[in-house]
Amino acid sequence: MSSKLSKLTKRPFNPSSDAGWRINSSQTKYDTPWIRVAEYEAVAPTGVPATYGVVVFKNLAVGVLPLDADGMTYLVGQYRFSVGQYSWELPEGGCPVDEDPILSAKRELSEEVQLKANNWLPLFSNVHLSNSVSDERAFAYIAWGLSKCNEHAADDVEQLKIWKMPVGQAVQMVVNGEISDAFSLAILLKADHLWRAGKLPVEVAKAFEAGQV
Amino acid sequence: MSSKLSKLTKRPFNPSSDAGWRINSSQTKYDTPWIRVAEYEAVAPTGVPATYGVVVFKNLAVGVLPLDADGMTYLVGQYRFSVGQYSWELPEGGCPVDEDPILSAKRELSEEVQLKANNWLPLFSNVHLSNSVSDERAFAYIAWGLSKCNEHAADDVEQLKIWKMPVGQAVQMVVNGEISDAFSLAILLKADHLWRAGKLPVEVAKAFEAGQV
Numbered sequence: 192m193s194s195k196l197s198k199l200t201k202r203p204f205n206p207s208s209d210a211g212w213r214i215n216s217s218q219t220k221y222d223t224p225w226i227r228v229a230e231y232e233a234v235a236p237t238g239v240p241a242t243y244g245v246v247v248f249k250n251l252a253v254g255v256l257p258l259d260a261d262g263m264t265y266l267v268g269q270y271r272f273s274v275g276q277y278s279w280e281l282p283e284g285g286c287p288v289d290e291d292p293i294l295s296a297k298r299e300l301s302e303e304v305q306l307k308a309n310n311w312l313p314l315f316s317n318v319h320l321s322n323s324v325s326d327e328r329a330f331a332y333i334a335w336g337l338s339k340c341n342e343h344a345a346d347d348v349e350q351l352k353i354w355k356m357p358v359g360q361a362v363q364m365v366v367n368g369e370i371s372d373a374f375s376l377a378i379l380l381k382a383d384h385l386w387r388a389g390k391l392p393v394e395v396a397k398a399f400e401a402g403q404v
Numbered sequence: 405m406s407s408k409l410s411k412l413t414k415r416p417f418n419p420s421s422d423a424g425w426r427i428n429s430s431q432t433k434y435d436t437p438w439i440r441v442a443e444y445e446a447v448a449p450t451g452v453p454a455t456y457g458v459v460v461f462k463n464l465a466v467g468v469l470p471l472d473a474d475g476m477t478y479l480v481g482q483y484r485f486s487v488g489q490y491s492w493e494l495p496e497g498g499c500p501v502d503e504d505p506i507l508s509a510k511r512e513l514s515e516e517v518q519l520k521a522n523n524w525l526p527l528f529s530n531v532h533l534s535n536s537v538s539d540e541r542a543f544a545y546i547a548w549g550l551s552k553c554n555e556h557a558a559d560d561v562e563q564l565k566i567w568k569m570p571v572g573q574a575v576q577m578v579v580n581g582e583i584s585d586a587f588s589l590a591i592l593l594k595a596d597h598l599w600r601a602g603k604l605p606v607e608v609a610k611a612f613e614a615g616q617v
Contacts, residue, residue, distance in 0.1 A: 211563065212485055221433045221441050223457050226537055228434050228441055236483065236563040244436050245486045246459055252536070270449065271535045272425055273458045278535060285536070320586045321534040322484045322491060323465070323498070324439055329586065350424065350449040366597065373533045373542065373586050380593035384579065387600045 211236030225249055225285070245324060250285030252320060252329035253295045254378050256358075257282065257306055258395060259337050262402020264361050265304045266370075268352035279354065279364065280375040292330035301340045304353055309336025312392065314381055320374060331378045335395055358382075358402035424449030438462055438498070458537060463498030465533060465542035466508045467591050469571075470495065470519055471608060472550050475615020477574050478517045479583075481565035492567065492577065493588040505543035514553045517566055522549025525605065527594055533587060544591045548608055571595075571615035 213234040221228035231243045257265050264281075271278045282303040286295030293311060300306050315331040362383045365376040385391045386399040426447040434441035444456040470478050477494075484491045495516040499508030506524060513519050528544040575596045578589040598604045599612040 211483055221443075221457065223455070226457060226459075230434075231485075233485070242436070243485050244434065244439060246439075246537070252534075270424055271532070272444075272446070272456050273537055274532050274535045274539050274541075278532070316581060317584055318586050318589070319484070319487050319491070319584050321465075321538060321540055322487045322585055324459070324486055325534060325538070326487050327534055328487075362597070365594070366601075366603075368529060371530055371532050372535055373531050373590055376531070377586055377590045377593065380590065380597055381578070384575070384593055384596055384600075387597075388579075390579075 220244065245326060248325060248327040249288070251288060251292055251295070252283065252327060252374060253286045253292045253299060254281050254283040254315075254329065254331040254374050255296050255300045256314070256331070256333045256378050256382050257300060257304065257308065257337055258333060258335045258358060258398045258402070260335075260394075260398055260401070262358050262398045262400065263355050264358045264402070265306070266354045266356065266361060266364075266375075267303050268354060269350065271372075274371075276371075278372055279370055280372045281378055283372075283374060286330070293332065296330070296332050296334070300334055303351055305340055306334075306337045307340035308334035309338075310334065310392075310394075312395065314378060318374075318377070329374055331374070331381075333382055333391075333395060335398060357404050358399060359404040360402075363404065433457065458539060461538060461540040462501070464501060464505055464508070465496065465540060465587060466499045466505045466512060467494050467496040467528075467542065467544040467587050468509050468513045469527070469544070469546045469591050469595050470513060470517065470521065470550055471546060471548045471571060471611045471615070473548075473607075473611055473614070475571050475611045475613065476568050477571045477615070478519070479567040479569065479574060479577075479588075480516050481567060482563065484585075487584075489584075491585050492583055493585045494591055496585075496587060499543070506545065509543070509545050509547070513547055516564055518553055519547075519550050520553035521547035522551075523547065523605075523607075525608065527591060531587075531590070542587055544587070544594075546595055546604075546608060548611060570617050571612060572617040573615075576617065 215232040217231045227247045229245045235241045266279045268279045282299045284299035286292045312333040318329040320327045364370045370376045428445040430444045440460045442458045448454045479492045481492045495512045497512035499505045525546040531542045533540045577583045583589050
């Protein structure tokens with residue numbers, strides 16, 4: 192891994208005092224393999240004392256918009272424990288902070304929809320999913336030039352359904368409120384924007400055109 | 405408040421056993437006025453035991469895309485403690501779960517950019533910002549017919565800058581990665597999609613057209 196990438200993905204939570212917040216103390220309040228809750232006694236830039244609980248993520252979030260030449264994409268359906276409901280999403284997963292997010296994206300594409308891709312276009316880098324209390328950062332890609340792949344076994348707590356559909360139909364599901372996962376809907380909307388603004392590579396733009404419904 | 409709305413916004417975290425997860429026990433591990441961390445001993449739909457820490461939010465997230473007749477919008481700049489960096493975002497804030505999200509949206513628009521609006525178009529409802537570990541839900545609106553308003557004082561821990569710019573420039577900031585807040589970028593991209601697809605009210609579409617750069 193390049194040192195540039197390592198710097199990009201490893202950046203720990205480190206509030207800087209020169210940003211106006213003064214940190215008096217910090218304490219770990221909860222710790223799991225996925226998250227840590229850190230509580231800070233701090234003074235806000237306005238001079239007001241504030242206790243700030245931050246959810247520190249141990250993985251990056253990665254997401255993939257797979258797209259075949261006919262404009263078909265793949266949604267993954269699962270019951271999301273945290274929100275207590277079923278959710279249709281793009282292939283997504285966690286990436287160890289010392290790994291290149293694209294390697295995790297490739298693994299998730301293989302694990303969740305049994306595909307590999309010849310081409311990858313970065314779509315989001317260092318996007319903050321919920322910055323009022325968490326430091327979670329997300330990376331996303333469009334993947335095309337797809338073929339079958341059986342390299343990775345499914346996660347043992349996931350029970351996934353796969354739904355192959357035209358990419359335009361997935362965008363419509365965003366518009367209609369049928370996709371509630373913010374990361375998935377942001378990926379679909381950014382790809383759709385780039386297509387409508389004529390900013391996608393020719394091959395991807397043709398697939399997007401073919402996938403309109 | 406109507407009972408329909410109350411049902412919509414008050415929905416507590418309540419994983420249903422018929423979704424395949426079996427809950428053996430739960431415990432509060434951390435508690436603040438904003439979040440609670442609940443830990444569940446559960447059995448996944450695949451039969452595998454799993455300890456699941458869920459960040460339960462005590463407020464809904466609300467966001468507003470203000471738009472004047474010339475296509476200008478307003479970004480709010482602030483240092484985000486949780487991610488340790490400066491962030492340009494749409495006016496956003498928290499909404500008590502027993503309040504209609506549009507009331508909070510109106511308050512945030514007034515508090516953060518000193519504006520009120522005659523017209524409100526719902527854009528997102530019940531979007532999950534980070535569903536791998538949190539139950540945070542977001543609501544967003546386009547607001548137009550803007551006028552000055554000094555009804556609400558600013559939050560005492562916030563030090564905000566206001567940046568008035570054409571809406572097309574804000575969308576370009578999303579495309580260029582200069583807006584890292586997922587909620588803000590999703591709002592801008594959805595509004596942009598509706599405009600490009602000819603699905604916005606005529607007055608809003610005209611403003612969007614005027615705000616292209």
